[in-house]
Amino acid sequence: MKNTARQNLQQKRPFFFFAFFFNFMIWSWWTLDGVVSDPQTNLVKLWCDNEGDIDGSIMKEILNETLRELRAQIKDRSKRFATAQAVKSSIPVYALFQCRNYLSVADCLSCFDVAAVNIRNCSARAYGGRLVYDGCFLRYESSQIFDWASESWNNIVCGNQTIKDSPDLASTVQQVINNLDIATPRIPGFYVATKTPVPNSNGLNIYGLGQCVDTVSQAGCQTCMDIALAHFKTCLTNTDAKSYDIGCFMRYSTTAFFADNQTTDISRFLLKHAGSSNKGP
Numbered sequence: 367m368k369n370t371a372r373q374n375l376q377q378k379r380p381f382f383f384f385a386f387f388f389n390f391m392i393w394s395w396w397t398l399d400g401v402v403s404d405p406q407t408n409l410v411k412l413w414c415d416n417e418g419d420i421d422g423s424i425m426k427e428i429l430n431e432t433l434r435e436l437r438a439q440i441k442d443r444s445k446r447f448a449t450a451q452a453v454k455s456s457i458p459v460y461a462l463f464q465c466r467n468y469l470s471v472a473d474c475l476s477c478f479d480v481a482a483v484n485i486r487n488c489s490a491r492a493y494g495g496r497l498v499y500d501g502c503f504l505r506y507e508s509s510q511i512f513d514w515a516s517e518s519w520n521n522i523v524c525g526n527q528t529i530k531d532s533p534d535l536a537s538t539v540q541q542v543i544n545n546l547d548i549a550t551p552r553i554p555g556f557y558v559a560t561k562t563p564v565p566n567s568n569g570l571n572i573y574g575l576g577q578c579v580d581t582v583s584q585a586g587c588q589t590c591m592d593i594a595l596a597h598f599k600t601c602l603t604n605t606d607a608k609s610y611d612i613g614c615f616m617r618y619s620t621t622a623f624f625a626d627n628q629t630t631d632i633s634r635f636l637l638k639h640a641g642s643s644n645k646g647p
């Protein structure tokens with residue numbers, strides 16, 4: 367009789383073990399692969415332009431048409447950047463969408479779908495809207511400004527957690543974002559992802575991301591990156607910070623937001639830069 371409880375437990379042991387092992391598998395699938403299968407729709411910024419003297423229902427229709435066109439390009443041609451334009455009753459709409467390159471095409475599409483729903487929070491009579499997520503960027507305007515790199519709208523969102531016990535954190539973050547500023551405009555595709563260890567920090571790493579919109583010029587990308595870089599002064603010891611603009615995006619985080627094998631080798635771009643700016647004998 368006394369043995370029944372123990373026998374019960376013994377019978378259940380394989381189950382407990384299996385449950386534990388199964389959960390461990392799920393956990394490691396999520397954490398080790400990190401950012402696999404996550405469209406990263408954490409909101410950075412929604413902005414809506416002023417309302418104009420335009421017919422909201424027509425504007426809605428054109429917006430729908432351009433969004434459908436953007437979605438088709440992402441889905442059917444596996445693109446991570448797309449533009450679309452349409453005109454109705456002489457109202458033009460120019461829409462642009464960009465994913466961070468580390469997202470899979472499926473995640474990119476999911477990020478688009480969330481953005482396409484939420485950008486409709488802007489009034490139908492708004493002249494435009496811009497929506498920045500960690501994983502993607504959607505904007506539409508009633509003028510053709512695909513090549514505009516920067517607007518006074520730009521800003522930074524600092525994380526609300528600071529790290530005080532790592533003396534080398536701020537200097538490492540500064541180094542990381544300086545490198546993003548140098549390399550991003552010089553790399554074809556205007557995209558950089560880096561991982562940099564923080565010295566004397568018990569294994570802390572800085573994950574950095576620099577990206578410009580494909581349709582800006584190299585000089586425009588540089589201008590945008592320089593402005594983004596300047597914003598970071600206010601948050602060099604946070605766990606995370608993101609600077610956005612109409613032509614670029616710059617971010618660092620102490621938490622991985624892309625996989626280790628998705629980093630970009632930027633060393634030759636930094637060397638080139640050092641060489642060209644070295645005017646000594």
Ligand SMILES: *[C@@H]1O[C@H](CO)[C@@H](O)[C@H](O)[C@H]1NC(C)=O
Nearest residue numbers: 398399400402625626627628
């Ligand atoms: C990167 O690593 C993941 C597993 O962490 C793997 O599934 C993927 O194929 C790797 N990608 C490349 C390009 O090596």
Ligand SMILES: *[C@@H]1O[C@H](CO)[C@@H](O)[C@H](O)[C@H]1NC(C)=O
Nearest residue numbers: 423424425426427428429430
């Ligand atoms: C635009 O698309 C949204 C969502 O798909 C839909 O609810 C709305 O009726 C559409 N509007 C027009 C004018 O087609």
Ligand SMILES: *[C@@H]1O[C@H](CO)[C@@H](O)[C@H](O)[C@H]1NC(C)=O
Nearest residue numbers: 409411412483484485487497
């Ligand atoms: C859009 O509006 C919905 C409903 O009010 C809200 O839940 C959602 O968070 C809004 N999206 C953004 C990006 O502000």
